[in-house]
Amino acid sequence: MPEQPPQDDDRNRMAANLGAAVAIILVLALGYWLVGALMQQSKNEDCLLAHRRSCGTVEIR
Template identity: 30%
Template structure:
């Protein structure tokens, strides 16, 4: 009890299971965020290469996928 007669209340302890689930969700979010960032950087590098090639006046900058002809 405190001086003015009120009881001091302890905050309820968090359950370990909920905390573990929250940590797993946050970890998953950050993994997806990092993977998206890596993908974005790779895509930006490919676009930069194509733009540099086109700026040099070359015609064969992008590969053209042609399906094979069957007889």
């Protein structure tokens, strides 16, 4: 009769997969934030290089 793998091995593998999934989601979220910040910075620099006066965002209270 073949031996059954221990349940702890499956649990360890599931925990490792879950950790990897969380890490990938975190890296993707940080990458999305970074790309957005770089795009905004680029737009601000383009505005300043065009010698415009109102390059910042207007906050309405």
